[in-house]
Amino acid sequence: MQTFDFDLFVIGGGSGGVRAGRMAAQRGARVALAEVAAMGGTCVNLGCIPKKLYSYAAHFAENFEESHGFGWVGEAPVLNWETLKTNRAREISRLNAIYGQLLKSAGVEVIDGWATLVDAHTVEVGGQRYSAQHILVATGGKPSIPEFPGSEHVISSNEMFDLSPFPKRLLVVGGGYIACEFASIFNGLGSQVTQLYRGHQVLRGFDEEVRAFIAGEMVKSGVTLHLNTDVAAIERTGEGLQVRLLDGSHLTVDTVLYAIGRVPLVAGLGLEAAGVAQNAAGAVKVNDQYQTSVPSIYAIGDVTARVQLTPVALGEAMVVVDQLFGPSEGKPPRAMSYEFIPTAVFTHPNIGTVGYSQAEAIEKFGKITVYRSDFKALKHTLSGSTERTLMKLIVEDATDRVVGLHMVGADAGEIVQGFAVAMKAGATKAVFDSTIGIHPTMAEEFVTMREPVKN
Secondary structure, three states: OOOOOEEEEEEOOEHHHHHHHHHHHHOOOOEEEEEOOOOEHHHHHHOHHHHHHHHHHHHHHHHHHHHHHHOOOOOOOOOOHHHHHHHHHHHHHHHHHHHHHHHHHHOOEEEEOOEEEEEOOEEEEOOEEEEEEEEEEOOOEEEOOOOOOOHHHOEOHHHHHHOOOOOOEEEEEOOOHHHHHHHHHHHHHOOEEEEEEOOOOOOOOOOHHHHHHHHHHHHHHOOEEEEOOOEEEEEEEOOEEEEEEOOOOEEEEOEEEEOOOEEEOOOOOOHHHHOOOEOOOOOEOOOOOOEOOOOOEEEOHHHHOOOOOHHHHHHHHHHHHHHHHOOOOOOOOOOOOOOOOOEEEOOOOOEEEEEOOHHHHHHHHOOEEEEEEEEOOOOHHHHOOOOOEEEEEEEEOOOOEEEEEEEEOOOHHHHHHHHHHHHHOOOEHHHHHHOOOOOOOOHHHHHOOOOEOOO
8 A cells, every 4th residue: 555745735825725734634634735925825915805905995085085974074194005005914924824823733734835746646845755645736826917018017916015106197907806906996095097908898707787887986986997998018208107008099107007817827836747637728627526637636726717716715625625534523525516606896886796697697597587776875875975886686587586696885795795695595586575674774675676677
């Protein structure tokens, strides 16, 4: 019988990798985890957490302005960018330490360095080789930046949190989560923001009505949005970065953020040498059990490019651990469903969504009924803000099941998370209708919508 140094070797110390390593060790497995950067991966260091902290910071500017309608007088404070950066960095360092301590407490051996696959059961880090019965690839993704004249002058989302100096004029290229969030955040912090997207509308893949609604709200708040065009070239001048667009127009800005998507972080992993199959975009191919083309090697999270969300990687990690080392005592093995995954976009205002868009629901279910509400939140009856809230329900006619729920408005993510539980449980419109609302809240609108949208 072949013996190995470890039962599981995890490559990558992001959310998915740490969860898999820690939980496997708690089941009694001998686990090692290799990470070359700060513990916690993109989410903790360069994504979800710092982004949400900066979103909070950006909301204060509008809150100070809106407070006048409630009787507060006086000048609003001024943002100290350096203080925000320092405080964010301190909090991220605290989280890095927590992740490291979680692994240490569970008995995981943490190895600093870049890990490379040698074969089906061998990993090399810093010139030393380790054998493992199972290997888990959880290296995540990285920002994608194309090459074009002047592309050396652009930055990715990785650099946005520590910019120096603060960009007075910012160009954001892209139309997805990251682009829209940073456009909203820096607009709120005081930048003059222009967002550029080559498509007809931002947030491809979301409900069409949600897309149009948030675009309108962002423009209303001060973001300049250019659609159906792209960057042709960028040149550094004494006035700043001169950006020439494909439509012939020009912009002069201080910073250009490229946020057009992320690609799997696979370069230098030795996937080819180990015989691990990848798709055309480089993502690791896996089956329903997250097993690659090499049976002893698994992959989860963004490196597989299935659904690029931290909670999804955490769920996938638990499926792998239960499969390899058994579930927790008294619990069934975990299963992962990609239907009804809730998500939020931290634009201003926020987006929260779970289930199918209207177009997707029609394609999948045929006959549907749509309920919609567009209103000014109670807060803004005094705040002076023109911000509006959109709520939308999509119901499958044949079963009365709510199959899509969408919101654009304050705290949308917090509200939609609760409704996601009901939808996973198969809640019908009748169940929604019979639920008592909490008054006065925006969330109650989801249980009081009675009149369907007329086709």
